[in-house]
Amino acid sequence: MKELAKELNVSVATVSKAMRDSHEISEQTKKKVLEAAARLNYTLNPYASSLRKRQSKTIALVLPEVADNFFSLAINGIQSVAERKGYHVLIYLSHEKFLNEVSILSECSSGRVDGVLISISSETTSAEHILKLQRENIPIVFFDREFEGLRIARVVTNDFECGYNAAIHLINNGCTNPVFLSISTSLGICNKRAEGFKAALLEMKAGDIENAVVVCKGTSGDEYSQIKKLLTGKNRPDGIVASVERLAMTVYLMSHETGISIPNQLKVVVFSTLETAPILNPPLTTITQPAFEIGKAAAELLFKGIEKKGYNLADEYVELPSVLTERMSSRNS
């Protein structure tokens, strides 16, 4: 910058202002500076600016995993608004581990990012690491997977209702023993879906409420054996609502392997944005979350919190509806 200033016989302050299109600089000088900068291949050093301005123009995106269509689509939504706002996105993966999440969030302090978008891991049962960040006045928005009971902004879908609808749908299609497949007992999103599911059973006087929710924990290998046990054991369910994409994939693989026929012996519904749902064998009934929109809304909320100082994000709550798309996997034969 010094060089540039010398080259043009102006001060560094002038260059600085011109580079950022300040209105205190004449159009003429601006043009001169910008041209010279382009010629010399000069751009502002972002970290020097960050240090001085005390803002990083960067947000953190914390995901449990990325090999799930929902999160891929959400990244698109988030990225699109970040880009428009001139912000950069740091991506972090917790791999569903609480300890990873803790260390990721600790990296977010000290001004590394101006805000955090997070979908919590299935293991997370304590929120101290999140609250710590909030105490540093870093805006935080939960999307999809929130930590319940906190005064933190969140963008979610109508989980209870969808769980309810899924159960009703299965019952109406002849299931007498439907089961909800969860991945966590602490994840609000799973619990709400499960609650809705159970509420429907109760209302319809159907199924076995005591055993209606099955939690698959651990690695995907564990998941497989747990599901296999469930589907081949006695009192095996004739309907499944899978809380996440991965579980439905496992159910399908197993049905192909064991010869359990979908939908004849087992009907399946899944919470997922899977694009291949209509071309699966059989086509899979999904409850599709508006993933892109959830990401977008969460990012927009976050930027409101970042840009409008004094704006209190804490109680913001956005709920975007998911839709159940009926396909062969849950149809009454």
Next chain:
Amino acid sequence: MKELAKELNVSVATVSKAMRDSHEISEQTKKKVLEAAARLNYTLNPYASSLRKRQSKTIALVLPEVADNFFSLAINGIQSVAERKGYHVLIYLSHEKFLNEVSILSECSSGRVDGVLISISSETTSAEHILKLQRENIPIVFFDREFEGLRIARVVTNDFECGYNAAIHLINNGCTNPVFLSISTSLGICNKRAEGFKAALLEMKAGDIENAVVVCKGTSGDEYSQIKKLLTGKNRPDGIVASVERLAMTVYLMSHETGISIPNQLKVVVFSTLETAPILNPPLTTITQPAFEIGKAAAELLFKGIEKKGYNLADEYVELPSVLTERMSSRNS
């Protein structure tokens, strides 16, 4: 930091060194400093460090899109090594647009990142933006989609061979008019796959080499109509090798819609890491790239370039093999 120094009656220099576990500081003082830092919730300001040390501990990851299983898995591989090395990952999406790619790479200069991992967009036909970055001595590694003819490190798969094998596979399964579905005429990866494909046709004296490669450009809507035209027109192919996941999805959707029977009327092979391939209707034959490993290898190469100064990345070349997994979609009935 000043506060911390005052609190402990040491100098800021001592604190700085202690925080980074320098050997010129006694164990005793280190412990004292670290404890006080933990107590006061103090962490180093990353941007001040970056400014001073002239390194950001951050890399950029530039992807054409994220809604493709290959890239999702690659992110995992990249993230895993970045994390281990204590680096942060900025994620950028070009959405297959050349101009986006140009502006993304321009953001990467001025020390924002210490290195760049990129898979180029299907539109990219000029490499000036990439070379500009290289001239700034920023280490760059291509993964999967390289720009051909540049002296830049790259990690790819055996594309020619796989294109060749795919064609042989279709011919052996009875196809007389197989076609390769490409997304770009400039993408090296597509061209190599197409070249391999054509080489096989030539060798086997099969098909119509002149019309063996069909390029689907533009938005996904355009793609749909182009493919529909191809598959319902005259001289329609009896075999398809799709160069990317998305195209195979489109072919499947269309076959379900138009009643074209796979594999009876049309056999399909796709370059993809799709997890749902075995449970599609019919199960889809894939050429599966080692996506995680490609990401990992690319990141490891990049860090070699970043950490070993004077190390010349330019001519590094890693090729990891893909495997063809035969499933129903290409089987001879």
Next chain:
DNA sequence: ATGAAAGCGCTAACAC
């Protein structure tokens, strides 16, 4: 083993 001081590249307050 510890400290003093210069300065990384930039911005903001203030002077002109």
Next chain:
DNA sequence: GTGTTAGCGCTTTCAT
């Protein structure tokens, strides 16, 4: 409309 200057929070010689 432009210039001067102090300093953001840290690291790094170089003294001691």
